[in-house]
Amino acid sequence: MKAMKRVSFVLCFFLLTFSFFISYGFCQTKPIELNYSIFYPATHKMAVLATEWSKEVEKRTNGGVKITMFYGGTLTPADKCYEGVVNGIADIGWSVFGYSRGRFPLTEIADMPLGAKNSPVPTRLANEYYKKFRPKELDDVKVIYLICTGPSILHTIKPVTKLEDLKGMKIRSGGLTAKVVAALGAAPVAMPIGEAYDALSKGVAEGTILPMEAMEGWRLGEVVKYSIENYGSAPPGGQYVVMNKDKWNAMSPDVQKIVEKINEEWIEKTGRAFDEIDKSGRDYVQKLGNKIIPLSKEEDQRWTRAVRPILDQYVKDVKAKGLPGDEVLRFWLDYIGKNR
Numbered sequence: 001m002k003a004m005k006r007v008s009f010v011l012c013f014f015l016l017t018f019s020f021f022i023s024y025g026f027c028q029t030k031p032i033e034l035n036y037s038i039f040y041p042a043t044h045k046m047a048v049l050a051t052e053w054s055k056e057v058e059k060r061t062n063g064g065v066k067i068t069m070f071y072g073g074t075l076t077p078a079d080k081c082y083e084g085v086v087n088g089i090a091d092i093g094w095s096v097f098g099y100s101r102g103r104f105p106l107t108e109i110a111d112m113p114l115g116a117k118n119s120p121v122p123t124r125l126a127n128e129y130y131k132k133f134r135p136k137e138l139d140d141v142k143v144i145y146l147i148c149t150g151p152s153i154l155h156t157i158k159p160v161t162k163l164e165d166l167k168g169m170k171i172r173s174g175g176l177t178a179k180v181v182a183a184l185g186a187a188p189v190a191m192p193i194g195e196a197y198d199a200l201s202k203g204v205a206e207g208t209i210l211p212m213e214a215m216e217g218w219r220l221g222e223v224v225k226y227s228i229e230n231y232g233s234a235p236p237g238g239q240y241v242v243m244n245k246d247k248w249n250a251m252s253p254d255v256q257k258i259v260e261k262i263n264e265e266w267i268e269k270t271g272r273a274f275d276e277i278d279k280s281g282r283d284y285v286q287k288l289g290n291k292i293i294p295l296s297k298e299e300d301q302r303w304t305r306a307v308r309p310i311l312d313q314y315v316k317d318v319k320a321k322g323l324p325g326d327e328v329l330r331f332w333l334d335y336i337g338k339n340r
Contacts, residue, residue, distance in 0.1 A: 029064070031063055031064055031065065031066045032064060032065045032066070032247075032250070032251060032255075033066050033067075033068070034065065034066070034067045034068070034091040034092060034243075034247060035067070035068045035069075035070060035075060035090055035091050035092070036050065036054060036067050036068065036069050036070065036090070036091065036092040036093070036094075037070050037073070037074075037075035037076045037081055037084060037085075037089075037090035037092070037093045037094070037095075038050050038069065038070070038071055038072075038073075038093070038094040038095075039072065039073040039077075039078035039081065039094065039095050039096070040071065040072070040094070041071055041072045042069075042071040042072070044217075045273050045276070045277050046094070046270070046273065046274075047069075047071050049266070049269060049270055049273055050069065050094055050241070051069055053262060053266050054067035054069060056262050057258070057259055057262055060258050060261075060262065061255055061258055064255060065251070065255060065259075067091075067092070070090070075089065075090050076089055076090050076093060078095045078096060078099050079095075079099040079100060081093040081094070081095035081099075082095060082100055082103065082141070082240070082242065083100075085141055085242050085243065085244050086140050086141060086244070086245075088244050088246070088247075090244070091243060091244050091247045092144065092241065092242070092243045092244070093240075093241070093242055093243075094239065094240070094241045095239065095240065096237060096238070096239050096240075097110060097111060097238040097239065097240060098111055098174075098175040098176060098237065098238065101175055101176075103137065104135070104137045104138070105137065105317065105318050105321055105323060106133065106135045106137060106318055106323045106324075106325070106328060107129075107135055107137060107138070107146075107238065108176070108238075108314060108318075109129070109238075109314065109328050109329065109332055110122070110126050110129075110146070110148055110236065110237075110238025111175070111176045111235050111236070111237060111238045112176070112235055112310065112311055112314060112329075112332070113180055113232075113233045113234060113235040113304075113307045113310065113311075114235070114236075114311075114332055114333060114336050115231060115232045115233075115234075115304065115333075115336055115337075115340075116148070116151055116231075116234075116236055116336050117151060117231045117340065118150060118151070118271075118274075118275050118278075119147075119148055119149055119150045119236070119270075119271045119272075119273075119274035119275050119278070120268070120271030120272060120274075120275060121271075121335075121336060121339045121340075122148035122236045122336065123146070123147050123148045123267060123270060123271035123274070124267060124268075124271065125148070125332060125335045125336065125339075126146035126147065126148050126238065127145055127146050127267055128335065129146075129328065129331060129332065130143055130146055132331065133324070133327075133328060133331075135323075138240075138242070140245060141242040141243060141244065141245055142242065142243040142244070142245050142248035143240065143241075143242055143243075144241040144242060144243055144259075144263055145240075145241055145263045145264075145266060145267050145270070146238070146239070146240050146241075147238070147239040147240070147241070147267075147270050147271075147274075148236035148237065148238055148239070148271075148274075149211050149236050149237040149239065149274050150211040150212060150213065150236065150274050150275060150277075150278040151211065151231055151234035151235070151236055152177055152180075152209045152210050152211055152234050152235050152236065152237065153209065153210075153211075153212065153227060153228060153229060153230055153231070153234045154166075154171070154207055154208075154209055154227070154228040154230050154234075155207055155208050155209075155210065155215065155220065155221075155224040155226065155227045155228070156169070156171075156206060156207035156224055156225070156226045156228065157200060157203075157206050157207060157223070157224055157225055157226070158206065158225070158226070159225075159226050159291070159293060160207075160226065160228050160293065161228075161293060161295070161299070162299055162302075163184065163185060163299075163302055163303060163306065164185075166184050166185050166186045167185045167186070168185075168186065168187055169186045169187065169206045169207060170186070170187050170189045170204070170205050170206045170207075171186045171187065171188060171189060171205065171206065171207045171208060171209060172189050172190075172191055172196050172199055172200070172205040172207070172208040172209075173188045173189065173190065173208070173209050174190055174191070174192065174193075176235060176310075177209045177235060178190060179310050180209060180233060180235060180307055180310065181209060183233075183306050183307045183309060183310055184233065184303060184306055184307065185306070186207075189204070189205045191205070193210070193214065193218060194218075196208050196210075196218065196220060197218065197219060197220060197222075197223055200220065200223040200224060201222075201223040207224065208220065208224070209234075209235075211236075211237070211274075211278055211281070212227065212278040212279075212281035212282050212285075213274070213277040213278045213280065213281040214281065215227065215281045215282075215284055215285045215290075216277075216280055216281040216284035216285075217277070217281070221281070221284050221285040221288050221290055222288065224285075224290065225290050225291065226290065226291050226292075226293055227282075227285055227290065227291075227292045227293070228293045228295065229292065229293065229294045229295060229300075230295055230300060230303050231300065232295075232300040232301060232303050232304030233300075233303040233304055233306065233307045311329060314329065315329055
C-alpha cells in the first residue's frame with residue numbers, strides 16, 4: 001500500500017512538473033526581431049560598434065530583442081536610409097544627415113563649421129541639442145542617438161599656410177563642405193569620396209576636406225602631401241541612428257528603458273571611436289612622410305571669420321521656416337566654446 005502511494009506521489013509530481021514546463025513554454029513571448037541598416041562596411045569601426053550595440057541590447061533583454069545587421073547599405077542605400085526606417089523597410093538605420101540635404105533644416109547645424117576639434121564634444125552636443133529642442137523634423141522616428149564625426153580639415157597636394165594660398169585651388173567637396181571651400185576662396189569640385197583618389201592623383205583636384213581618418217580608410221594619404229589643421233573652419237559630419245516609431249512603441253516600457261540606457265553609453269563610445277580612427281589616420285599620414293600644418297591662432301581666426309557667413313545664412317534660412325535658428329546656433333557655439 002505504501003509503495004503504491006509512493007508511486008502515485010512520484011507520478012503526480014512528474015505530471016505537475018511536466019505541465020508547468022509546457023505551460024511556461026507557451027507563456028513565453030516571442031523575441032522582438034529587428035533589422036538594422038548601416039551604410040558602413042562590416043569591417044569599419046562604426047559598423048563594429050553598431051553590432052556591439054545590437055548584441056548588448058540582446059544580452060540585457062535576455063534575448064527578448066534580436067537584431068540582424070545589414071552592412072554597406074545593402075538593405076537601404078545611405079541616402080534612402082531615413083525614409084526606409086520611416087516606412088518600415090529597416091527597423092533601425094544609421095546614416096548621414098547630409099545625404100538628405102534639406103530634409104533636416106534645423107539639424108543641419110550638426111554639419112556647420114563651428115570650431116570643434118574632436119568627435120566626443122559635438123557628439124554629446126548633438127544629443128543635448130535633440131533633448132532641448134526636439135526638432136519636429138525628427139518626429140516620425142525614434143531617435144536612438146545622434147553622432148558627429150571628427151572635424152573635416154583640409155588635405156592638399158601643396159602646402160597651405162594662409163588663406164591666400166587657397167585662392168583658386170580645386171578642392172574636392174560635397175554638400176555643405178562645398179560652401180566651406182567657396183567661403184575660403186577655393187574652387188569646390190563636387191564628387192563622391194570614392195572618386196577622390198583618382199582625382200587627386202591626376203590633378204583633377206588639388207585637395208579635399210575630410211576627417212583625418214579618411215586619409216587611411218580611403219588611402220587618400222597616398223595622394224595628398226599636407227594636412228592643414230584649420231579647426232576653426234572645419235565642419236564635423238552629422239549622422240544619426242534612428243528606429244521605426246511603431247517598432248519602438250511596440251516594445252514594453254521595461255525594454256525601452258534598457259535600450260535608452262545602452263544608447264547613453266554608446267554616445268560616449270561612438271565619440272571616442274571616431275577620435276581613435278582619426279588618430280590612426282594621423283599616424284598613417286605621418287608614416288607616409290606627409291606634413292601636418294597647424295595654423296597659427298591668428299590665421300585660424302581669419303579662416304573662422306571667412307566661414308561665418310555660412311552660419312548667418314543658416315540662421316536666416318531656418319528662421320524663415322519659423323524655426324529657432326539663432327537660439328540653436330548660440331546653443332552649439334556656447335557648448336563648444338566651453339568644452340574646447
